[in-house]
Amino acid sequence: MPDILDVLTQADQGFDISLRKLLEVIAIPSISSDPEGAPGIAEAADWLQRELTTMGLEARICPTPGHPLILAHSRPEDSDAGPHLLFYGHYDVQPVGEAEAWTKPPFAPEVIDDGDTQRFYGRGASDSKSQFWSFIEALRAWKTARARFPCRITVLLEGEEESGSESLPAFIETHRAELACDVAFICDSDMWSPDVPAITTQLKGLQHEKVTIHGPNPDLHSGYFGAVAVNPIRVLAGIIAGMHDADGRVAIPGFYDGVPDIPPALRRVWAGLAEAAHVLESTDLTGGVIEAGYAPLEAIWGRPTLDLNGISAGNLGPGERSVLPGSATARLSFRLVGGQEPQRIRALFRAFVTARLPQGCRAEFEGSEGSPAVVTPLDNPFMQAMSQALNEEWQQETIMKGSGGSIPLVQLFQDRLGVPCIVLGFILSTDAIHAPDEHYDVRRLQKGIRSWVRLLEKVCGLAPGAR
Amino acid sequence: MPDILDVLTQADQGFDISLRKLLEVIAIPSISSDPEGAPGIAEAADWLQRELTTMGLEARICPTPGHPLILAHSRPEDSDAGPHLLFYGHYDVQPVGEAEAWTKPPFAPEVIDDGDTQRFYGRGASDSKSQFWSFIEALRAWKTARARFPCRITVLLEGEEESGSESLPAFIETHRAELACDVAFICDSDMWSPDVPAITTQLKGLQHEKVTIHGPNPDLHSGYFGAVAVNPIRVLAGIIAGMHDADGRVAIPGFYDGVPDIPPALRRVWAGLAEAAHVLESTDLTGGVIEAGYAPLEAIWGRPTLDLNGISAGNLGPGERSVLPGSATARLSFRLVGGQEPQRIRALFRAFVTARLPQGCRAEFEGSEGSPAVVTPLDNPFMQAMSQALNEEWQQETIMKGSGGSIPLVQLFQDRLGVPCIVLGFILSTDAIHAPDEHYDVRRLQKGIRSWVRLLEKVCGLAPGAR
Numbered sequence: 001m002p003d004i005l006d007v008l009t010q011a012d013q014g015f016d017i018s019l020r021k022l023l024e025v026i027a028i029p030s031i032s033s034d035p036e037g038a039p040g041i042a043e044a045a046d047w048l049q050r051e052l053t054t055m056g057l058e059a060r061i062c063p064t065p066g067h068p069l070i071l072a073h074s075r076p077e078d079s080d081a082g083p084h085l086l087f088y089g090h091y092d093v094q095p096v097g098e099a100e101a102w103t104k105p106p107f108a109p110e111v112i113d114d115g116d117t118q119r120f121y122g123r124g125a126s127d128s129k130s131q132f133w134s135f136i137e138a139l140r141a142w143k144t145a146r147a148r149f150p151c152r153i154t155v156l157l158e159g160e161e162e163s164g165s166e167s168l169p170a171f172i173e174t175h176r177a178e179l180a181c182d183v184a185f186i187c188d189s190d191m192w193s194p195d196v197p198a199i200t201t202q203l204k205g206l207q208h209e210k211v212t213i214h215g216p217n218p219d220l221h222s223g224y225f226g227a228v229a230v231n232p233i234r235v236l237a238g239i240i241a242g243m244h245d246a247d248g249r250v251a252i253p254g255f256y257d258g259v260p261d262i263p264p265a266l267r268r269v270w271a272g273l274a275e276a277a278h279v280l281e282s283t284d285l286t287g288g289v290i291e292a293g294y295a296p297l298e299a300i301w302g303r304p305t306l307d308l309n310g311i312s313a314g315n316l317g318p319g320e321r322s323v324l325p326g327s328a329t330a331r332l333s334f335r336l337v338g339g340q341e342p343q344r345i346r347a348l349f350r351a352f353v354t355a356r357l358p359q360g361c362r363a364e365f366e367g368s369e370g371s372p373a374v375v376t377p378l379d380n381p382f383m384q385a386m387s388q389a390l391n392e393e394w395q396q397e398t399i400m401k402g403s404g405g406s407i408p409l410v411q412l413f414q415d416r417l418g419v420p421c422i423v424l425g426f427i428l429s430t431d432a433i434h435a436p437d438e439h440y441d442v443r444r445l446q447k448g449i450r451s452w453v454r455l456l457e458k459v460c461g462l463a464p465g466a467r
Numbered sequence: 468m469p470d471i472l473d474v475l476t477q478a479d480q481g482f483d484i485s486l487r488k489l490l491e492v493i494a495i496p497s498i499s500s501d502p503e504g505a506p507g508i509a510e511a512a513d514w515l516q517r518e519l520t521t522m523g524l525e526a527r528i529c530p531t532p533g534h535p536l537i538l539a540h541s542r543p544e545d546s547d548a549g550p551h552l553l554f555y556g557h558y559d560v561q562p563v564g565e566a567e568a569w570t571k572p573p574f575a576p577e578v579i580d581d582g583d584t585q586r587f588y589g590r591g592a593s594d595s596k597s598q599f600w601s602f603i604e605a606l607r608a609w610k611t612a613r614a615r616f617p618c619r620i621t622v623l624l625e626g627e628e629e630s631g632s633e634s635l636p637a638f639i640e641t642h643r644a645e646l647a648c649d650v651a652f653i654c655d656s657d658m659w660s661p662d663v664p665a666i667t668t669q670l671k672g673l674q675h676e677k678v679t680i681h682g683p684n685p686d687l688h689s690g691y692f693g694a695v696a697v698n699p700i701r702v703l704a705g706i707i708a709g710m711h712d713a714d715g716r717v718a719i720p721g722f723y724d725g726v727p728d729i730p731p732a733l734r735r736v737w738a739g740l741a742e743a744a745h746v747l748e749s750t751d752l753t754g755g756v757i758e759a760g761y762a763p764l765e766a767i768w769g770r771p772t773l774d775l776n777g778i779s780a781g782n783l784g785p786g787e788r789s790v791l792p793g794s795a796t797a798r799l800s801f802r803l804v805g806g807q808e809p810q811r812i813r814a815l816f817r818a819f820v821t822a823r824l825p826q827g828c829r830a831e832f833e834g835s836e837g838s839p840a841v842v843t844p845l846d847n848p849f850m851q852a853m854s855q856a857l858n859e860e861w862q863q864e865t866i867m868k869g870s871g872g873s874i875p876l877v878q879l880f881q882d883r884l885g886v887p888c889i890v891l892g893f894i895l896s897t898d899a900i901h902a903p904d905e906h907y908d909v910r911r912l913q914k915g916i917r918s919w920v921r922l923l924e925k926v927c928g929l930a931p932g933a934r
Contacts, residue, residue, distance in 0.1 A: 033786025094788055097686065101793075163786055204690065208787045216751035219564065219902035223671065223802055223872035224746060226774035227766035230754035233775035233797075234707065241708035244701065279691060284683035286827025287697030299694035307693035308700035308781070309790050315777030315798050319500025319630055320675045320835065321561055322800055323776050323901050326568075330700075331782050333789055335690055360753025368787065405690035434790050435686035 004457040011141035011449050018137045018449065019111070019442065021051065025091070026109045026122040026129050032067050032092035033163035041067045041159050044091050048157055055140040057155060062175075064167030067092060067159030071178070074153040078143075082151030082460045083182035083382075086419075087139075088409065089132025090161035090188065093124035094434050101436035111442060118442040126431035126440040131187045132157055134426060134445060138452030150460035154181055158409075161188070164208070164368045165408055172416050182464065183382040184413045185455075189425040192399040193278035194444075197390035197451070199400055200423040201378060202301065205336030206406035207345050207370035211353055212329040213239075216360040219314070222324040230358055232328035233313045239356045240330060243306055247292035250306045252352045258339035262294075262302040270297050273399065279429040301402025305335045306349075334370075335404060342370025371408030380420045381462055389454035390424070393447055426451070471924045478608035478916050485604045485916065486578070486909065488518065492558070493576045493589040493596050499534055499559035500630035508534045508626050511558050515624055522607040524622060529642075531634030534559060534626030538645070541620040545610075549618030549927045550649035550849075553886075554606075555876065556599025557628035557655065560591035561901050568903035578909060585909040593898035593907040598654045599624060601893060601912060605919030617927035621648055625876075628655070631675070631835040632875055639883050649931065650849040651880045652922075656892040659866040660745035661911075664857035664918070666867055667890040668845060669768065672803030673873035674812050674837035678820055679796040680706075683827040686781070689791040697825055699795035700780045706823045707797060710773055714759035717773045719819045725806035729761075729769040737764050740866065746896040768869025772802045773816075801837075802871060809837025838875030847887045848929055856921035857891070860914055893918070 011018075030044035031037030045061050045068050052059035052072040059072035070091070096106045104112075104121035111120050135155075142150055156179070160167055172179060192198040213232040220229055245251045262270075274280070274297045290299050299305075309332055314325030334345050346367050353363050377383070378400065390398040410421045426448040432438045478485075497511035498504030512528050512535050519526035519539040526539035537558070563573045571579075571588035578587050602622075609617055623646070627634055639646060659665040680699040687696055712718045729737075741747070741764045757766050766772075780795030782788035801812050813834050820830050844850070845867070857865040877888045893915040899905045 033788070035785065095786060097782075097788065097790065101685070206690070206789075208789075210784075216753050218568070218899070220750065221872065221896070221901045222774040222776055222800060223673070223870070224767065224896050225750060225871070226772045226800075226802060227770060227871060228747075228752050228755050228757050228763045229750055230752075230756075231775055233778050234711065235754075237704040237707035237775075237778075240701065240704035280695075283687065283692060283696055284827060285695050285697075286683050287702075287825035288695050288827075289697075289825075290695050296695045300691065303694060305693045307689040307789075307791060308698055308704075309689055309788060310782030310784065310792070311700050311704075311778055311780050311795065312783045313778050314775070315562075315564070316779045316783075317677075317777065317796075317798065318502065319562060320798070320800070321500070321564065321629075321776060321901060322673075322675075322774070323564065324774060325777070326902075328778065329784075331784065331787070333689060333693075333787070335693060358754035358756075360751060360755075403690070404692070404694060405688065429688070429691050432685070434688045434788060435793075 004453060007142050007145045007453045008450055010145040011138065011453055012446070014141060014144070015446055018133070019445065022130060022133045022445065023109045023120060026120070026125050027107050029107045030092050030124065030159065031095050032160050034095050041092060045070055045159060048091055052136070052155060056143050057153070062171065064171055066167040069159060069171060070157040072155040074149040076152070079149045079152045080460060081464065083462050083464050084152040084154065084180070085459065086154045086156060086179065086181040086184040087135045088156050088158070088184055088186045089135070090128050090158040091132065092159045092162050094127065094162050096123055097436060103437055119439045121437055121439040123438055125438050126427040127433040127438065128188050130440045130445050130448070131425050131427065134448035135185065135187055135452045137449045138456060141449070141453060142456055150456045154179065168409055169412060172412060176416065179417055181417065181419055184417065184419055184421045186407060186410060186421050186423045187425050188407055189403060189423045190427045190429060192401060194428060195394065196396045197394045197398045198424065199383070199386060199398060200403045201400050202375045202402045203373065203410060203423065204404060204406045205340060205342060205371050205373040206408060207334040207336065207342040208368045209333070209346060209349055210329065210331045210366040212327050212364040213357070214327045214362050214364060218326040220324040222322045225324050229324060230361060231324055232361065233325060235358060235361055236313070236328040236330055239353055240308060242356065244289070248289035249291055250304070252348050254348050255304070255345065259304055260338040262298055267298065270301065271295065273297065273401070282430040300404040302337060304337045304340055306332060307335065308332050335406060337373045340372065342372060346370065371406060371411060374411040374414070376410065376421050376423060382420060382422055382459060385458035386422050386424065386455055389458055390451055392454055393451040471920060474609050474612045474920050475917055477612040478605065478920055479913070481608060481611070482913055485600070486912065489597060489600045489912065490576045490587060493587070493592050494574050496574045497559050497591065497626065498562050499627050501562050508559060512537055512626060515558055519603070519622060523610050524620070529638065531638055533634040536626060536638060537624040539622040541616040543619070546616045546619045547927060548931065550929050550931050551619040551621065551647070552926065553621040553623060553646065553648040553651040554602045555623050555625070555651055555653045556602070557595050557625040558599065559626045559629050561594065561629050563590055564903060570904055586906045588904055588906040590905055592905050593894040594900040594905065595655050597907045597912050597915070598892050598894065601915035602652065602654055602919045604916045605923060608916070608920060609923055617923045621646065635876055636879060639879060643883065646884055648884065648886055651884065651886055651888045653874060653877060653888050653890045654892050655874055656870060656890045657894045657896060659868060661895060662861065663863045664861045664865045665891065666850070666853060666865060667870045668867050669842045669869045670840065670877060670890065671871060671873045672807060672809060672837065672839040673875060674801040674803060674809040675835045676800070676813060676816055677796065677798045677833040679794050679831040680824070681794045681829050681831060685793040687791040689789045692791050696791060697827060698791055699828065700792060702825060702828055703780070703795040703797055706820055707775060709823065711756070715756035716758055717771070719815050721815045722771070722812065725808070726771055727805040729765055734765065737768065738762065740764065740868070749897040767871040769804060771804045771807055773799060774802065775799050802873060804840045807839065809839060813837065838873060838878060841878040841881070843877065843881070843888050843890060849887060849889055849926060852925035853889050853891065853922055856925050857918055859921055860918040
């Protein structure tokens with residue numbers, strides 16, 4: 001085993017600067033789904049292009065019909081031989097959501113000592129700025145310590161992950177030659193627990209839908225018309241109430257077509273993991289209706305869901321307004337498994353809603369293209385290298401896990417680039433991702449960087465074209 | 468019949484100025500239920516106090532724990548003998564609501580020729596600034612034409628009607644002597660149709676409630692937790708869906724206790740009116756579930772309702788956010804009839820919700836004090852005078868009608884001041900009150916002023932103390 005103490009030492013010595021720079025980029029409000037986020041997106045893209053250039057990559061901002069990607073390559077003359085590695089991350093973040101629910105500012109991170117742990121708070125702190133920052137800083141440490149990169153490197157940072165990655169498929173299609181590589185590392189997943197690393201080998205598909213029920217009238221006075229005119233809130237509530245049955249199953253006809261049983265062997269593995277599942281310990285599941293016949297971990301990793309993400313109609317406050325609203329809107333998402341095809345699920349959903357509309361009402365739908373579920377191959381040298389690197393850094397056996405989350409580009413990379421994807425990351429389900437007071441901690445950032453250094457060391461000796 | 472052509476002519480000659488001034492006060496955003504409305508409330512109160520003073524009343528702004536009332540009296544030396552009349556209106560307005568749904572600015576009214584009709588648009592245009600303005604301008608015309616008021620006059624303008632009139636009961640209690648009068652005219656109700664005047668003789672009670680369902684967790688990532696943790700949107704939708712049965716009846720146990728049958732004689736009168744009911748023609752009732760066994764007008768005027776006014780949770784957009792919200796909120800109101808007691812209804816509602824909560828969830832409630840239903844006496848000379856004045860101005864028989872709306876202060880005035888209330892007004896259910904593009908028209912304003920002039924002429928000859 002070649003000694004990489006020099007690179008690890010370099011990473012540790014440079015860590016204070018690494019952390020300071022990360023806080024700088026977390027402070028940039030790069031919200032992709034809100035039109036008002038555009039200046040933050042542009043500022044973050046500029047900042048990242050400068051950083052990647054400074055550390056020795058050839059980096060450029062690639063415009064798209066949506067938000068730009070940042071694409072960076074190591075120069076051949078700076079790169080040792082070996083396989084070509086692609087590292088993917090996303091620099092856009094979720095909206096702040098309910099601002100009053102944050103106890104820390106969402107875009108002014110500083111390190112706060114919470115007793116045992118040094119944390120920093122901010123939208124994007126865990127999802128996903130600390131994630132891509134960990135491989136960037138590992139690459140920088142290697143380049144600084146050894147004056148060259150360990151092999152050919154491509155870094156791809158996306159700006160639309162939180163808003164549906166709409167520009168990514170076309171970008172990959174038109175840049176297939178430039179993105180050619182031997183493996184893609186997707187750093188956007190979570191650890192098993194604060195001390196146990198994990199690689200995510202199966203992810204759910206995702207289909208967003210927004211439905212607005214329109215009554216035949218505009219807003220009306222609820223006193224005058226409440227007794228006689230249709231109330232879209234009641235219609236929508238009735239439809240939502242019928243979307244699940246008493247056993248927690250989705251009640252849309254045909255929804256489970258193409259959903260495979262969880263293989264008994266996998267059920268046994270997951271049963272063994274369940275006891276130590278941090279995700280289950282950290283969250284109060286009281287009141288939740290888990291699909292009958294499945295353990296919590298099985299439901300999260302292996303069963304499709306319909307999740308209500310938002311609802312709005314009429315008077316949102318403050319104060320009272322005696323209105324009978326003209327329309328009511330729900331936002332929801334499907335998490336898909338197996339062969340569930342997003343467009344088919346969308347059609348089933350829309351038919352389900354439409355069939356339940358009272359006369360005089362109509363439903364208006366909006367939905368993203370959606371992505372199917374994905375399983376990554378386990379039998380390749382990069383997967384072994386990653387697993388070993390994590391084992392060594394964390395001194396714990398890496399867990400091969402499923403996820404309730406979705407990373408649509410995994411399927412895209414595997415299909416269009418024809419390379420294995422390795423999905424991992426160092427966030428935790430307790431980091432309040434997509435929620436108020438999102439945060440990350442200093443220790444995981446440092447050990448994340450060191451994990452990538454170890455990975456580089458293990459793969460740079462592999463032959464080009466190894467799969 | 469004494470000739471009042473001089474006063475009517477004065478009102479018509481001054482009408483352009485009347486209209487211009489009305490548009491001035493509609494332009495002031497006096498929203499009472501929104502804390503940000505306070506400056507608009509203060510500006511409107513100042514403006515009105517100046518106007519009432521200019522026209523010869525002794526007017527002052529009366530602070531309350533909430534928003535101020537404006538109280539104005541004619542000076543005894545300026546007032547002819549006869550009964551003491553109190554005129555009530557409210558100068559506060561509803562919130563704008565969904566700003567994008569307005570096609571005209573809510574606080575920049577101008578007269579627009581819509582073909583047949585000259586209209587002006589704005590929040591408060593119909594509810595209720597044009598309403599109180601009609602009696603103010605009638606009083607001004609009388610004073611201008613005859614240099615004196617026709618009898619003793621009190622004007623009371625409230626600033627909290629749209630936010631629950633919370634300060635009014637205590638104000639009336641502490642100002643009983645000063646508010647002593649022979650009759651109260653409440654100008655906050657509607658006409659039967661654009662050409663047929665109406666007096667509203669029964670109004671519904673009103674009880675607002677806001678309920679928030681809290682799950683045991685804050686916002687969560689819906690991918691990670693959607694399959695296992697409780698979703699407050701689903702809980703709330705299920706509870707709402709259960710609030711009505713298939714026959715359109717409110718399904719809260721005990722809700723109909725104390726609700727009287729509509730007397731057969733009244734049903735016959737209402738059946739005769741139904742055919743010409745403008746409120747029913749103007750609105751598309753398709754899809755609405757009217758309580759089984761009742762005609763639309765009976766349901767609106769005579770049956771209690773539970774109306775969903777608003778709902779909100781999780782992602783309100785724009786854009787997608789894969790969140791499992793920590794809580795979900797509904798705003799609703801009860802319209803009460805007969806002996807339904809608001810506090811009892813509130814308790815029944817809260818028990819209904821609480822009984823349906825999954826383990827681990829809790830409900831947080833907020834509610835106003837509420838008001839019971841009210842019926843005004845028909846057998847007094849003021850009611851006859853009002854009816855005749857309206858008949859003469861509109862050349863149509865005045866309709867004695869019910870209402871689906873609520874004016875809590877009617878009960879308050881009748882109980883605490885011990886005087887009959889006469890509830891009328893010139894708005895229409897098609898004026899988009901409480902809705903986007905609220906509006907009123909020039910003809911109704913002018914004929915409204917003239918109606919009050921005729922009323923003044925009919926009552927000023929009555930003896931003081933006439934009831």
